[in-house]
Amino acid sequence: MFDGLKDKLGSFREDVEETAEEKAEAEAETDAPTEADESSEGTGGPSSPADSVEAGADEPVAGDADLATEGGGDPEEGGGLAADEAAAALEEDDDEESGPGRLKRAAAFATGKIIIEEEDLEDPLWNLEMALLESDVEMNVAEEILDTIRGKMIGETRAQVETTGELVEVALRDALYDVISVGQFDFDERVQDADKPVTIVFTGVNGVGKTTSIAKLSRYFEERGLDVVMANGDTYRAGANEQIREHADALATKLISHEQGGDPAAVLYDAVEYAEANDVDVVLGDTAGRLHTSDDLMAQLEKIDRVVDPDMTLFVDEAVAGQDAVKRAEQFNDAAEINGTVLTKADADSSGGAAISIAYVTGRPILFLGVGQGYDDIERFDPERLVDRLVGEE
Numbered sequence: 001m002f003d004g005l006k007d008k009l010g011s012f013r014e015d016v017e018e019t020a021e022e023k024a025e026a027e028a029e030t031d032a033p034t035e036a037d038e039s040s041e042g043t044g045g046p047s048s049p050a051d052s053v054e055a056g057a058d059e060p061v062a063g064d065a066d067l068a069t070e071g072g073g074d075p076e077e078g079g080g081l082a083a084d085e086a087a088a089a090l091e092e093d094d095d096e097e098s099g100p101g102r103l104k105r106a107a108a109f110a111t112g113k114i115i116i117e118e119e120d121l122e123d124p125l126w127n128l129e130m131a132l133l134e135s136d137v138e139m140n141v142a143e144e145i146l147d148t149i150r151g152k153m154i155g156e157t158r159a160q161v162e163t164t165g166e167l168v169e170v171a172l173r174d175a176l177y178d179v180i181s182v183g184q185f186d187f188d189e190r191v192q193d194a195d196k197p198v199t200i201v202f203t204g205v206n207g208v209g210k211t212t213s214i215a216k217l218s219r220y221f222e223e224r225g226l227d228v229v230m231a232n233g234d235t236y237r238a239g240a241n242e243q244i245r246e247h248a249d250a251l252a253t254k255l256i257s258h259e260q261g262g263d264p265a266a267v268l269y270d271a272v273e274y275a276e277a278n279d280v281d282v283v284l285g286d287t288a289g290r291l292h293t294s295d296d297l298m299a300q301l302e303k304i305d306r307v308v309d310p311d312m313t314l315f316v317d318e319a320v321a322g323q324d325a326v327k328r329a330e331q332f333n334d335a336a337e338i339n340g341t342v343l344t345k346a347d348a349d350s351s352g353g354a355a356i357s358i359a360y361v362t363g364r365p366i367l368f369l370g371v372g373q374g375y376d377d378i379e380r381f382d383p384e385r386l387v388d389r390l391v392g393e394e
């Protein structure tokens with residue numbers, strides 16, 4: 001799931017690490033010998049105070065966490081301390097496993113100049129932007145991610161971050177989390193606390209997994225001790241009644257339906273009345289995914305909204321649809337304001353673009369991920385877990 005995007009995010013990390021490494025070595029080549037010498041004379045070193053602060057707290061590329069953690073904080077002493085340690089490292093290198101790379105990095109550390117600057121990120125960020133767009137991340141969302149990364153990485157003092165890799169990981173995590181977690185709320189709590197029956201209407205185009213998601217959520221609620229009635233508001237499509245009937249029978253859930261061609265608002269209204277009369281906790285209403293025209297469809301959704309006044313309207317679309325899903329989410333949100341999204345077929349999606357973009361674009365959270373065709377194949381959407389999947393080892 002989302003493996004393609006995960007690989008691309010991994011490339012960004014490597015890109016920045018490589019750039020920082022090259023920079024460290026280039027600077028070491030030009031600056032290291034004289035500066036290391038001078039600073040060992042006890043002058044506090046050639047580094048400017050600002051450089052020293054950067055070196056101590058931010059130095060991410062020395063590849064030597066023990067050096068990087070102790071070098072700085074105090075502009076007066078930091079340069080000298082760093083230089084002394086670098087000199088010690090140089091000596092050590094002479095004796096033991098040496099190598100030009102290690103020597104240069106140690107000396108570069110003493111100069112205190114290894115910090116991520118805007119120009120260092122230019123190419124990696126360009127590559128990242130291309131990768132996000134290729135992965136169907138919506139343009140504004142990609143821009144927001146890049147802005148956050150820039151803000152987190154350029155010139156910041158990050159005492160707890162010891163390597164470039166970690167610095168990139170923290171920045172990426174924060175940037176992704178910010179866009180993915182927009183609007184999250186505790187769905188279970190909201191349903192449990194609401195006056196019953198709770199009416200939830202599902203919108204979205206045909207074939208994306210709307211009816212299957214209703215069936216999955218019927219099981220989800222029953223498992224949490226809530227009774228459910230399903231309502232088939234898709235009175236347009238031939239076969240829609242039979243399709244939802246199969247699910248209702250398999251799950252032993254009550255279904256309210258009318259003849260094909262009937263008024264969908266009336267079906268949902270009847271289902272709410274049934275729920276009230278029979279102490280049923282939750283009404284799950286399906287709707288048509290296609291009518292003669294898209295205007296008709298949107299007008300129908302608006303009417304359902306007016307007549308039933310649902311507690312929640314959930315938009316359903318498939319993760320594999322990428323940017324199309326994002327555009328549809330906006331469109332459906334305009335017709336009948338949505339409270340959240342169910343993103344289906346996440347199990348078959350490697351791009352992850354819709355999962356990353358929909359909440360930011362609609363301002364409403366993704367609440368569930370469909371991860372297969374079985375009734376139990378639905379997960380509560382957890383932004384932190386998704387970020388872990390994309391950036392972490394999982």
Ligand SMILES: Nc1nc2c(ncn2[C@@H]2O[C@H](COP(=O)(O)OP(=O)(O)OP(=O)(O)O)[C@@H](O)[C@H]2O)c(=O)[nH]1
Nearest residue numbers: 206207208209210211212289344345370371372373
């Ligand atoms: N792999 C996978 N398949 C899914 C998922 N959710 C639904 N499907 C499959 O997608 C197909 C379409 O699902 P439906 O529930 O019929 O879609 P719908 O949106 O209700 O479509 P209409 O009834 O035509 O409006 C079915 O074969 C489902 O089994 C999912 O999370 N993962």
